[in-house]
Amino acid sequence: EDQVTQSPEALRLQEGESSSLNCSYTVSGLRGLFWYRQDPGKGPEFLFTLYSAGEEKEKERLKATLTKKESFLHITAPKPEDSATYLCAVQARTSGSRLTFGEGTQLTVNP
Amino acid sequence: SAVISQKPSRDICQRGTSLTIQCQVDSQVTMMFWYRQQPGQSLTLIATANQGSEATYESGFVIDKFPISRPNLTFSTLTVSNLSPEDSSIYLCSVEARPGANTEAFFGQGTRLTVV
Secondary structure (H helix, E strand, C coil): CCEEEEECCEEEEECCCCEEEEEEEECCCEEEEEEEEECCCCCCEEEEEECCCCCEEEECCEEEEECCCEEEEEECCCCHHHCEEEEEEEEECCCCCCCEECCCEEEEEEC | CCCEEEECCEEEECCCCCEEEEEEECCCCCEEEEEEECCCCCEEEEEEEECCCCCEECCCCCCCCCCEEEEECCEEEEEECCCCHHHCEEEEEEEEECCCCCCEEEECCCEEEEEC
């Protein structure tokens, strides 16, 4: 069974204080690992898909990396508008297009 | 990217009734997906809606409770039947896009259902 565990559950940062969110996964043949941002009352917003260990992708202040067991979402010099819940999901080669999500990390960036 | 419109955005329903949620995509897609996000929890796949065939349901979800229609390549509906307070959740429509070798999955804004 595919499993995704995100840590920490909640993270409070000061504006400009860089940090990382963790996504550990167990999957029978990874097709892709997805990162999303979700604001309250809205659907998840697609950020990245990573496919193989060693891959990195960047978008503004966010950088996602992938190993064989986990992914990190690095946030550099965050701003208050980066406050949101960040979700990680995996797609296995054997499960079609199903995404298995973690519980998310709720990020708060204080000015 | 795909633009997904869901209706309604929220509703309050009486127990025992049903709610039908509509999902419209701005481009033709082979598969559409319906997810549930229970309060304070993450997303769980309910079913995959295939055009021209019956939906494929995940373990724990049944057609009688969550009937799905997929009349064409841009539209789908999810009905939540015989509502109980435990059905209070956010229901989300999703589509997958494969530009080149990449895979991207997009979500609608969700329908927040409260059953009273």
